[in-house]
Amino acid sequence: MIKTKNILEAIKMVDELKFDIRTVTFGISLLDCADTNGEKSRQKIYDKITKLTENFVKIAEKTEKEYGIPIINKRISVTPISIIAGSSNDTDYVKFAKTLDKAADIAGVNFIGGYSALVQKGFAKGDEFLIRSIPEALSVTNKVCSSINLASTKAGINMDAVKIMGQVIKDTAYLTRDKDSLGCAKLVVFANAVEDNPFMAGAFHGVGEAEKVISVGVSGPGVVKYALEGVKGRNFTEVCEIIKQTAFKITRAGEVVAKEICKRLDVPFGIMDLSLAPTPEIGDSVARILEEIGLESCGAHGTTAALALLNDAIKKGGIMASSNVGGLSGAFIPVSEDEGMIAAVSAGSLNLEKLEAMTCVCSVGLDMIAIPGDTPASTISAIIADECAIGVINQKPTAVRLIPVHGKTVGDLAEFGGLLGRAPVMAVSKFSSEAFIERGGRIPAPIHSFKN
Amino acid sequence: MKAIITILGKDKVGIIASVSTLLANHNVNILDITQTVMKEYFTMTMLVDLDRLDTEFITLQEELTNRGHAIQMDIKIQREDIFEKMYGI
Numbered sequence: 001m002i003k004t005k006n007i008l009e010a011i012k013m014v015d016e017l018k019f020d021i022r023t024v025t026f027g028i029s030l031l032d033c034a035d036t037n038g039e040k041s042r043q044k045i046y047d048k049i050t051k052l053t054e055n056f057v058k059i060a061e062k063t064e065k066e067y068g069i070p071i072i073n074k075r076i077s078v079t080p081i082s083i084i085a086g087s088s089n090d091t092d093y094v095k096f097a098k099t100l101d102k103a104a105d106i107a108g109v110n111f112i113g114g115y116s117a118l119v120q121k122g123f124a125k126g127d128e129f130l131i132r133s134i135p136e137a138l139s140v141t142n143k144v145c146s147s148i149n150l151a152s153t154k155a156g157i158n159m160d161a162v163k164i165m166g167q168v169i170k171d172t173a174y175l176t177r178d179k180d181s182l183g184c185a186k187l188v189v190f191a192n193a194v195e196d197n198p199f200m201a202g203a204f205h206g207v208g209e210a211e212k213v214i215s216v217g218v219s220g221p222g223v224v225k226y227a228l229e230g231v232k233g234r235n236f237t238e239v240c241e242i243i244k245q246t247a248f249k250i251t252r253a254g255e256v257v258a259k260e261i262c263k264r265l266d267v268p269f270g271i272m273d274l275s276l277a278p279t280p281e282i283g284d285s286v287a288r289i290l291e292e293i294g295l296e297s298c299g300a301h302g303t304t305a306a307l308a309l310l311n312d313a314i315k316k317g318g319i320m321a322s323s324n325v326g327g328l329s330g331a332f333i334p335v336s337e338d339e340g341m342i343a344a345v346s347a348g349s350l351n352l353e354k355l356e357a358m359t360c361v362c363s364v365g366l367d368m369i370a371i372p373g374d375t376p377a378s379t380i381s382a383i384i385a386d387e388c389a390i391g392v393i394n395q396k397p398t399a400v401r402l403i404p405v406h407g408k409t410v411g412d413l414a415e416f417g418g419l420l421g422r423a424p425v426m427a428v429s430k431f432s433s434e435a436f437i438e439r440g441g442r443i444p445a446p447i448h449s450f451k452n
Numbered sequence: 453m454k455a456i457i458t459i460l461g462k463d464k465v466g467i468i469a470s471v472s473t474l475l476a477n478h479n480v481n482i483l484d485i486t487q488t489v490m491k492e493y494f495t496m497t498m499l500v501d502l503d504r505l506d507t508e509f510i511t512l513q514e515e516l517t518n519r520g521h522a523i524q525m526d527i528k529i530q531r532e533d534i535f536e537k538m539y540g541i
Contacts, residue, residue, distance in 0.1 A: 001484045001499045002535045007456055008495070010538055011528065066509050068530035252537040 010253070014069055017222035018284045021254050022277050023073040024060050024261060025198035026053055026109075027205035027213040027270060030079040038090035042099040045084070049076060049100075052212055052267075053107035059264045067257050072419075076107060077203035078114035086126020093130050097137035097144045104143040111186075113203035115146040118193070121155040121442070131161070134168050138183035139175035145201035151191035151388035153395045157443040162388065165189050166381030166437065170404055173373065177406035180414040184403040185336075185368065189384055191391030191398045196271045197327045202399060214262050215270035215327065218254030219277040220246070221286050224310075228292045239293060240313040247274060247317025255322050273327025274318035275363060276310075278338035280421035286310075286331050287340025287350075298340055299350030307331060308361035328397060330363025336403075336416060336423035337368055345424045352383075352426050360390050365399035370414040370423035373406040380404065382433030385443075393446055453502045454483070454532040455509075457516065461525035463494040471498075471527065474519055478512055479504045494525070499532065 013019035033044035057074045064071040078100070085093050097115050104112035115137060117127040134146050148165060151157035169184055176183030188202045195206020198215040205213075227246045231238050251274050262269040278286045287298035293306040311330040318325050333355065335341045344350035352369065359365040365387050371380075384400045391398030405414040408425050415422045457475075459467060472482060484499040505512060513529050520527030 001486065001497070002456065002532070002539060004486050004488070004495065004497045006539045007458060007497050007535055010535055011458060062510065065513060066531050067534050068528060069534070249538045253534055256534050256537045 011068070013220070013223050017220070017226050018281065019069070019220040019223045019250060021064070021069055021071040021216060021257055022219040023075050023198050023200070023217040024071050024258065025075045025077050025203055025215050025217070026056050026267070027077045027196070027209055027215060028052055029205055029209065029211050030084045031207070034084050034087035036087060036089055038085070038088035038095065041084060041088050042096060045096070046099050046103050049078070049103040050106045053109070056265065057108040060261055063257055063261050063264065069253055069257055071257070073111070074109045075198070075200060075203065076104060076109050076112045077198070077205045078112065079205050079207060080116040080118055081114055082117035082124070082126040082130040083207065085130065086124055091129055093133040094137045094140065097133070097141050100144050101141035109143070111143050111145050111200045113145040113147065113200050114205060115144050116148060116204040118149040119158050119161045120149050120152040121158060123161070131164055131168060134187060135171035135175050135183070138172050138186050145186045145203065147188045147190060147193065147202045147204055149190045149193035150384065151392050153192060153392050153449045154445055156445040157191070157385065157388045157392060159385065159437070159443055160440045162381050162384050163437050163440060165384060166377035169380050169402060170377045173404045173406050180408070180416060181373070181403050181405045182416055182420070185401065185416055185420050188399050188401040191388040192396060194327055194397055198273050199275060199277065199328060201401065209270070210268055212267050213270035214258065214265065214267050215273065216254050216258035217273040217275055217277065217327065218250050219275065220250045221276045221278050221289055222283045223250060224276060225289045225292050228289065236309065240309055243310060243313035244317035244320070247314045248321040250274065251318040251321035251325070255324070269324065271324050271326030272318065272322045274314060274325060274329045275327070276314060276331045278332065278334065278341070279419055280337055280339050280342070282339055285338045285340035286333055287338050287344055291340065297347055297349035298344035299354045303354065304357050304361055307333070307358050311362050328363045332364055332367065333358055333362055334368035334401070336370065336414070336421040337419060338421070342422065342424065345426060352428060356386065356390070359387060359398055360394060364397065365391070367399060367401045368403070368420065368423060369401070370403045370405050370408070370425045371428050372409045372425055373404050374409070375404045375428050376432070376434070378432065378434040378437040379428055381437045383428065385437070389443070455500050455502055455529050456532050456535060457498040457500055457527065457529045459494065459496040459498070459520070459525050459527050461494055463489050463492050464523070467494060467523060467525060468496070470519060470523055471516070474515060475500060479506045480512070
């Protein structure tokens, strides 16, 4: 029989250290839902999603009880809607967002991702309609998440799209101003977006994916922090080793649960995304892991190195545990969703510049950061351009999810509620990037992308 | 399907009797039991076979939880394969 010590450790992970499966995401291809008649297309989308996900939440809940590991979110991701809606003669895509929202309600999931467009090299017919519709779409729906891929290592950076997105983010913030500009929390822009990411707001079902697939994101910053408490003062080799071992166990646990759900629903298993995703709760913070490694406060010098080793060790442990590791796997650093990050910003040890440096070595980017509501659109675009450059040059995904909180400024606190947390509004540069963004066009792909 | 039952709490008379009676009533076969008592703190893990279980897993789980409340113990049941995967290469 399995050792009692191990059984008790696994139980402690869940009961005390907040280990959970952060999301089980049902990916659905909508490629067969395209129609020149928008109304017919939306009906096909609604029917397909609701039919396929009929038992999804019920079975996920049953399985989590049997294994004793909570699944926090059940979600759906779909083919980028710009591709599907682009086949129709419609120009108002908000109706597609409403259809997704309604389907998500019926399915019983808390988010549906895929109100998306991939424009790293240019705009197809549906892309610009979709992008222009985002502010309204996110203000009239509750569960729809939107993501736009603006750049890739192979294509470079679409600076026209970067410019537009600065304004789209501002407009979304304004239309959801009564909720501290919450709409922006459901909108993310990417460089090198991955097609099998199960995490919101950036999840969409890539066109290269199967007809239907279930992917899983596991989490557990608390478990890693606790394990590190056992190696205080030891050298970095031992730190990496303990993180790897922990990541292995977490990944294995997630995979068992995920495969059982797939078997019961008769849906192929997609990928395990092993991302340390924090929540605003005490004991569920990535920042506190970095501090456990030896920093007085997240953001102190050494933070980038600590995050780099954490990110790498997680991947190594996860890849040993599962042959299906994918998505964004690594460590997330969303400010508003991480109790330790919020504290670090409030204490003055963490600023936007340090966060940008951190995004060079972690799995995502500038995430859930509140900035002043009066930040010019061109400044937001310029922040996006910087982040895209990091992703494109380093051949990794990077993302930006900024919330220019309408009516708030540096020192104020924005409240998003639930897992989205709260964020102290952070300062951006006072100097203008207007002329830089005004140029438009495309920043070409870097030389090292030509591995032909 | 096999499962692991864990029982944690302050030691007292009749813990195993109480739980094993409930299991027998649902046709659950106990395959192995490990138990320790440290400073009055009782820890027991039990490997059980659910192949002939006469009810739903969830129902058994609820009954065990309720039984735990009645005798002031924390009782959990989880499928065994999760532990196998987490602690085996």
